Amino acid sequence: MVAEIRRIGLADLCVHQVCLAGQCDFAESLDVLKSHGIQRTALWSPMIEAYGEKAARIIWEASGLVADSLCVAELLAGENNLQMMLERAEKFGVRTLVMITGGFIFDVAGGIDAARQLVLSRLIKADELARPFNVQLAFEPLHPMVCGNRSIVSSLAEALHIIEQLGDQHQIGLVIDCYALWWEHNLEEKILRAGKLISNYHVSDWLPDTRDLRLDRGMPGQGQIDLIKWRRMVEQAGYYGPVEVEIFSKERWWRADPDLMLRSIIDGMNRFY
Numbered sequence: 618m619v620a621e622i623r624r625i626g627l628a629d630l631c632v633h634q635v636c637l638a639g640q641c642d643f644a645e646s647l648d649v650l651k652s653h654g655i656q657r658t659a660l661w662s663p664m665i666e667a668y669g670e671k672a673a674r675i676i677w678e679a680s681g682l683v684a685d686s687l688c689v690a691e692l693l694a695g696e697n698n699l700q701m702m703l704e705r706a707e708k709f710g711v712r713t714l715v716m717i718t719g720g721f722i723f724d725v726a727g728g729i730d731a732a733r734q735l736v737l738s739r740l741i742k743a744d745e746l747a748r749p750f751n752v753q754l755a756f757e758p759l760h761p762m763v764c765g766n767r768s769i770v771s772s773l774a775e776a777l778h779i780i781e782q783l784g785d786q787h788q789i790g791l792v793i794d795c796y797a798l799w800w801e802h803n804l805e806e807k808i809l810r811a812g813k814l815i816s817n818y819h820v821s822d823w824l825p826d827t828r829d830l831r832l833d834r835g836m837p838g839q840g841q842i843d844l845i846k847w848r849r850m851v852e853q854a855g856y857y858g859p860v861e862v863e864i865f866s867k868e869r870w871w872r873a874d875p876d877l878m879l880r881s882i883i884d885g886m887n888r889f890y
Contacts, residue, residue, distance in 0.1 A: 625860055625886065627654045627655060627656060627883075628656055628657075629859055629860060630655065630656075630657065630859065630860055630862070630882075630883070630886055631657035631658060631659060631685045631859040631860065631861040631862070632650055632655050632657070632658055632861075632862050632879070632882055633658065633659040633661065633688075633819075633861055633862060633863040633864070634646050634647075634650075634658050634659060634660055634661040634664055635659075635661040635664075635688070635863060635864070635865060636862065636863070636864045636870070636878060636882065637649055637650075637875055637878065638661060638663070638664060638865075638871060639866075639867065639870075639871020639872060640871060640872075640873070640874075640875045640878075641875055642664065642667065642668055643664045643665060643667070643668035643673045643676065644668065644673075644676045645875075646658075646664065646875075647676065647677070647680045647682060649875045649876065649879060650682065650879070651680065651681075651682065652876075652879075653876070653879040653880070653883065655682075655879070656682060656683060657682065657683045657684075657685050657859055657861075658682055658683075658684060658685070659684065659685050659686040659687070659688060659715075659861055659863070660677075660684050660686070660687045660688070660709060660711060661688055662687065662688065662689065662702070662705070665705070665709075670705065670708075674708055674709060677709055683712075684709055684710060684711040684712065685711075685712050685713065685817065685858075685859050685861060686711060686712065686713045686714070686715050686755065686817055686861070687702065687705060687706040687709065687711040687713075687714050687715065688715045689715050689716065689717055689757075690702040690703075690714055690715070690716045690717075691716070691717055691718065691719035692716055692717070692718045692719060692736060692739040692740065692743060693718055693719035693720075693732075693735070693736075693739065693769075694719055696742065696746060699716075699743055699746055699747075700746060702714055703746065703747055703750045703752055704750075706750070706752040707750050707751055707752055711752060712752070712753065713752065713753045713754070713755040713790060713816050713817055714747075714752050714753070714754055714755065715755050715757050715792055715817065716743065716754055716755065716756050716757065717756075717757050717759060717767060717768045717770075718736050718739075718768045718769050718770050719767070719768070719769075720763075720764070720765050720766035720767055720768070720769065721764060721765055721766075721769050729764075729769060732769050733769055733770065733775075733779075736769065736770060736779055737779050737782055737783075740756065740779065740780070740783060740787075740789060741783065743789070744783065744787045744788060744789055747788065748788070753788060753789075753790050753816060754788070754789045754790065755789070755790040755791065755792045755816045755817050756770075756776060756779075756780060756789055756790070756791055756792065757776075757791075757792035757794060757797070757817075757819075758770045758771060758772055758773055758775060758776040758792075758794075758797060758798065759771060759794070759797045760796070760797045760798075760800070760830065762830045763830060763831055767831070772798070772801055773793070773798050773801055773804065773807045773808070773811065774801070774807055776791060777791075777807060777810055777811060777814075780814060789814075790814055790815065790816025790817065791811050791814040791815055791816060792816065792817040792818075792819060793808065793811065793815055793817070793818050793819065793851055793856075794818075794819035794863070795818075795819065795820055795821070795842050795844065795847045796819065796820075796821045796822070796823060796834055796842070796863075797819075799823055799841075799842045799847075804850065805850050805853075808850045808851060808853075808854045809850075809853065809854050811854055812854050812855055813855055815851060815854060815855070815856040815858075816858075817858070817859075817861060818851050818856055818858065818859070818860055818861060819861050819862075819863045820837055820844060820847075820860055820861065820862050820863070820886075821834040821835060821836070821837065821862065821863055821864050821865075822834065822835035822836060822837055822838065822839050822840030822841070822842050822844070823835065823840045823841045823842050824839065824840045824841075825840065825841055828868060829867060829868070831865060832865045832866065832867040832868075833865075833866060833867065833868065833869065834863070834864045834865050834866055835864075835866075836864065836870070836881050836882065836885050837862065837882070837885035837886055838885045838888055839885070848860075860886070862882050862886065864878075864882075
């Protein structure tokens with residue numbers, strides 16, 4: 618008998634600020650989230666930078682919202698970038714700082730295989746750098762089609778292989794994003810293996826007629842991903858944290874009325890969760 622998954626409420630739902638990146642500035646996005654009863658968000662660094670970090674921080678502290686994550690640091694961009702992002706995350710009281718590798722560096726001798734070996738050494742340094750901060754690092758593998766410009770770690774299997782080489786004392790979590798990983802074989806086994814490493818869970822949907830591999834994510838329930846199965850898999854692995862809706866949608870949802878977008882997110886999550 619399959620255990621029934623728990624119902625989530627607004628207290629469990631995290632709506633990423635990037636969902637409103639096309640319609641709102643930093644302050645406006647927070648107002649829209651609060652007007653729909655959303656209590657949690659993930660902060661998007663480009664929106665902070667466009668608004669001005671000092672002004673954004675004042676608005677944020679007055680908002681009463683909880684920040685589950687800040688996106689996104691790039692491992693291959695170097696320690697200065699990571700240090701800056703850790704400092705920003707701590708200033709905003711963020712729970713986790715999401716890291717991707719960044720895209721393939723063409724001048725790395727040995728090609729992409731050597732670049733992937735570089736990821737392990739960068740993660741070791743990142744773990745050390747993050748120790749003084751009250752922020753957990755969260756490593757996110759992305760879809761293979763963005764290997765060239767976003768992430769050279771393109772599967773959960775590969776991410777697990779790298780993280781498991783860090784040993785038992787590291788403090789790096791793992792981001793499970795169903796949009797990035799839904800295509801992968803034997804997912805249930807790999808998610809169970811991830812277990813307590815899972816720090817963040819991202820939800821959106823893969824549209825069969827997608828127009829852009831990164832910037833055309835679907836609303837939960839509108840695409841091809843079995844979100845109920847995904848929820849069961851992460852809960853069986855021991856993750857009962859917030860469910861974060863993260864929709865990059867340049868030509869569809871970023872052109873929609875912000876209130877319509879939030880209603881659609883909440884309706885979609887109510888139907889599938």
